[in-house]
Amino acid sequence: MEQRQKIVQTRESILQSAFDTAQIGIWHLDTESNEVTVNDTWAQIIGHSSDELITLTFQQWFKLCHPEDQRLMADSLYAATQAGKKHFTFRMRLKHKDGSWVWTQVNGGVSEADSLGYTKALSGTLTDVSELYQSKKDLHYRYEIEQLVSGISSDFVGIQIHETDKVVNQALKKVGQFLNIDRCYVFQFQKHNSIMFNTHEWCGSGIQSEMEHLQDLPTSLFAWWMKRLNKLQHIYIKQVKDMPRDAIAEKEILLQQKITSLLVVPIHFQKNLMGFIGFDSVHKEKEWPEADIHLIKTVAHTIANAFNAKIHQEVLVKAKEKAEESDQIKSAFLATINHELRTPLHHILGFSELLRMNKIPPQEVGAFADKIYKSGKNLLLIIEDILNLALADESYVQVRKEKIGGNDIFMQHKTLLDEMLRSSDKAKTIKLVYKPSPTFSNAQFLVDTSKINQIIVNLLKNAIKFTKSGTIEYQAELTNNTLSFRIKDTGIGIAQHQQQLIFDFFRQADDSSTRAYNGIGVGLAISKRITKILGGDLTVQSIQNEGSTFVLSIPVEIVLHAEKAVNSTQNIIR
Known part of the structure; x- marks a missing residue:
């Protein structure tokens, strides 16, 4: 009997040792006292020692x-006490220390x-399955976010260009x-990535929109930011508050918006940076796993493709519109050229026929001959304009500079204008x-005089053509190696929306075939092209029904500077 008792004690000691040292949590519930006994591993799973839980009860x-x-815990333990249900397994969350x-x-x-x-005690094990549960949770999350990104990519397939902004906002x-x-x-980004605009935005509940405050921002203000995006x-x-000193400008703006964490991913097509997509966390800090960042880059790539397609589509639409407009312009040009050529030809042929048939009184022969001469001269001018269209191709134009004095140029222009008037x-x-400045008149420089004269003649012809009465003013100045001519008239002026069109070929402020002014509409276009070849600029300022001012600016190489003059201007009025 004594031997049997020793064996039992030895077994109990072994079991107690196993209970204390087991690498799995072990628990024992006495249903009569409601006391729960746990080993060290059980206690450690929730951050305690077994001593801290030595008085653990079932209620605790x-x-x-x-x-x-x-509810699951209570039902599982209760079911185990019922007949025929001796074992149980379930998962639950326990509160860590x-x-x-x-x-x-x-x-x-x-x-x-x-x-x-009747049940007197329940016993079992407790296993920490947090890692397994988290792995399953991560796997499910990864599946869902990949489905999200895949769905966003699908949303962009086959969309119309006008739907791009809507689909981006949905994404x-x-x-x-x-x-x-x-x-x-x-x-x-716009203007060679020098300016950025907040074009799309979505805000969560209670988050204020910042879009209207983030327009037309110079990217130069965000050097730290752009250095990374450009790469x-x-x-x-x-943590925004921990941003480096180099990012002081970015940090200040982000703190003003109360941003705690953020992620910014470049939007680029191939290696062409187009902008960026950003994600702000305001309420709390957010960690971004590399896998999530990689998927966000996929979204950014999808948006980049959509933006690139939109740009190309807009280019095609504009090209189509330009082609259609070009066809209309050419049709108008052909109608105009038909009218402009036929009118003087009819005069020449008609009056010549009358002279040939001796049906004109001798005293009127001179008047008819004068009309034939003027019609022939008008026809010559039209033919010259048509031939000058060759200047539309810059590759055939050569710049031939010569040394000439400002006063010599002025006298050429004055003679031309006097004769044309x-x-x-x-x-x-x-x-x-006439208002040539002394610095212009007394200086000598290297320029292509013939091309400058061609531009000035076109400007003067237009000033006379579109001015019924009033004043035409000619100014010439030389400032900082730039030669400037200003032709100002008090004519009919040009409407604001027409002021850029007049520099296109075959365009006038009035394109209709019944317009009041002759010409085929190439003079200003040719002048603009020649100006570009000379490295200069030709601009216009005009108010309809008040007049126009054309300014020609050409860079020149000064050979001889003007002597200091007493008077600032030399005015000549005819």
């Missing part, structure tokens, strides 16, 4: 269980019963809601004013 264990799992929740798996069953079969909303982001946005690198800032029948209604 139940309170450690997550509220959502308490640090306040977090630990996923555990509980296995157990009835370990002791009385003679009537921002989907990403923002799935990742619990406070604000998602897109910035696009097509993403920017992840876990006399030939126009407007000499009595238009007053000519």
